[in-house]
Ligand SMILES: [Zn+2]
């Protein structure tokens with residue numbers, strides 16, 4: 001999924017954030033990434049820029065605090081961010097081999113329905129599946 005500059009600006013405006021150049025750039029990187037990204041990965045995607053890593057980090061935090069982005073995974077002690085809108089609540093797969101974190105289809109856990117006091121908790125739970133990704137399995 002990718003977003004246009006206009007869409008990125010609208011998204012920021014709706015969240016009462018100013019559309020600064022680094023903020024727009026971070027937003028577009030997150031929108032284009034198929035998986036949640038760590039701060040380091042965002043820097044890699046941005047390539048060579050005039051912004052220092054601390055600026056990019058502050059913008060990630062700002063986007064998170066405003067609810068535009070969310071921390072999809074804390075795997076391996078690293079926060080990985082993705083846009084909060086999009087295909088909504090979906091589980092993530094954390095590879096024990098190479099450390100990648102992948103988004104999985106939301107339907108995968110849709111059948112985890114339940115009634116009673118835990119129903120809402122389970123619906124909103126951050127589902128992280130752990131194991132070896134297809135690439136690592138192929139290498140083994
Ligand atoms: Zn792997």
Ligand SMILES: [Zn+2]
Nearest residue numbers: 036072082103
């Ligand atoms: Zn995801």
